[in-house]
Amino acid sequence: MEALNLNVIVFYLAAGLAIAGAFLMVWQKNPVASALYMLLSIVSQAVLYLQLDALFVGAVLIIVYAGAIVTLFLFVIMLLNLRGEDLVNPSAGPKRYVKLIISGVVGAELVYLLVESTGIGTHLTKLDSAIANFGDVKPVAELLYSKYLYGFEITSILLLVAIVGAVILARREPGEN
Amino acid sequence: MIGAEHFLIVSAILFAVGVTGALISRNLIMIFMAVEIMLNAANLAFIAFARIHGDMSGHVIVFLTLTVAAAEAAVGLGLIMTLYRRRGSVDASKFNIMKW
Numbered sequence: 001m002e003a004l005n006l007n008v009i010v011f012y013l014a015a016g017l018a019i020a021g022a023f024l025m026v027w028q029k030n031p032v033a034s035a036l037y038m039l040l041s042i043v044s045q046a047v048l049y050l051q052l053d054a055l056f057v058g059a060v061l062i063i064v065y066a067g068a069i070v071t072l073f074l075f076v077i078m079l080l081n082l083r084g085e086d087l088v089n090p091s092a093g094p095k096r097y098v099k100l101i102i103s104g105v106v107g108a109e110l111v112y113l114l115v116e117s118t119g120i121g122t123h124l125t126k127l128d129s130a131i132a133n134f135g136d137v138k139p140v141a142e143l144l145y146s147k148y149l150y151g152f153e154i155t156s157i158l159l160l161v162a163i164v165g166a167v168i169l170a171r172r173e174p175g176e177n
Numbered sequence: 178m179i180g181a182e183h184f185l186i187v188s189a190i191l192f193a194v195g196v197t198g199a200l201i202s203r204n205l206i207m208i209f210m211a212v213e214i215m216l217n218a219a220n221l222a223f224i225a226f227a228r229i230h231g232d233m234s235g236h237v238i239v240f241l242t243l244t245v246a247a248a249e250a251a252v253g254l255g256l257i258m259t260l261y262r263r264r265g266s267v268d269a270s271k272f273n274i275m276k277w
Contacts, residue, residue, distance in 0.1 A: 007179060008178070008179055011179045011183065015183070015184075015187045018187065018191060019187065019190050019191060019194065022191055022194040022195065022198075022214050023194055025198065025207075025210060025211075025214065026194060026195075026197055026198035026201070026202065026207070026211060026214075028207075031204060031206045031207060031210075034206075034207055034210060035210065038210050038213065038214065041191075041214065041217075042217065045191075045217055045220075045221060048184060048187065048221060048224075049221070049224055051179075051184075052181075052184060052224050052225055052227075052228040053228060054224045054227070054228070054236055054239075056236065056240075057224060057236045057239050057240060057243075060240060060243055061217075061220075061243065064243045064246070064247055065213075065217075065243075065246075068247055068250075069213065069246065069247060069250045072250055072251065072254055073206065073209075073210065073250070073254070076206065076254045076257065076258060077206060079258065080206075080257075080258070080261050080267065082267065087204070096201055099197070099200040099201045100197065100201065102196075102200060103193055103194075103196040103197035103200055103201075104193070104197075106192075106193050106196050107189065107190060107192070107193025107194075107196070108193075110189035110192060110193060111186055111189050111190065114182065114185050114186055114189055115182075115186075118182045118185065131231050134228075134231070134233070135227075135233065135236060139233050140233055140236045140237060140240070143233055143234060143236075143237045144237050144240065147234070147237075148234075148237045148241070151237075151241055152241070155241055155244045155245075158244070158245065158248050159244065159247075159248055161248075162247075162248030162249075162251050162252050163251070165251075165252045165255065166251040166252050166254075166255040167255075168255075169252065169255030169256055169258070169259050170255040170258050170259065172262075
């Protein structure tokens with residue numbers, strides 16, 4: 001019973017931080033603060049992954065997002081060196097109420113569909129019976145190298161294309177100052 | 178008691194927050210970060226469904242999605258750099274050359 005309560009507390013803490021981090025990220029004027037709030041949201045989502053027994057993917061999420069993507073964002077923000085007139089407050093844009101209403105409707109629809117189609121309130125899908133080794137490196141790797149081998153190989157081509165594309169896009173053309 | 182549905186609802190809320198960010202911000206970098214949040218919300222749903230059905234295919238899909246997100250971030254930020262160098266701004270409302 002004690003462990004169950006701890007699980008519940010960790011879930012609400014991580015879920016609240018993930019959502020609050022995403023909200024604050026959207027509501028920032030400064031992109032650097034925005035990137036750091038995104039980091040908070042990502043780390044909280046990794047905690048949620050761990051609660052769902054996805055150990056390997058949770059670790060990969062932290063490595064790829066916190067280690068690579070947020071760092072890349074911060075580097076680009078630093079390189080761009082944005083000035084005052086580039087930093088517009090998101091809540092001051094045109095037609096902001098229409099946009100807020102649209103996104104609110106999207107969120108409400110998603111939550112409503114989930115509540116209707118799954119059994120929240122009546123019968124929850126219990127989470128205390130994972131199969132052995134669920135989410136460990138070995139079973140994930142076995143799937144990745146057998147059933148999803150083609151997807152995995154195509155990913156390597158995608159990464160190659162992304163590397164070449166990023167280098168060509170970010171290159172200064174001759175004669176450009 | 179926490180059921181798998183709780184995680185799905187967190188994922189739905191995160192997706193809606195990502196939609197909000199992509200709609201209301203005008204800074205290209207912020208729009209890009211909001212898209213990343215939406216990708217992550219879908220990933221969380223994949224993990225939750227993998228746990229519900231006891232099938233690790235969802236984990237593999239999330240792994241591949243993370244790879245795609247990393248590639249997308251590299252290319253997208255390269256595009257933003259090029260746009261900033263050519264037009265001197267990252268304000269999405271100023272790039273209206275294709276506007277009908």
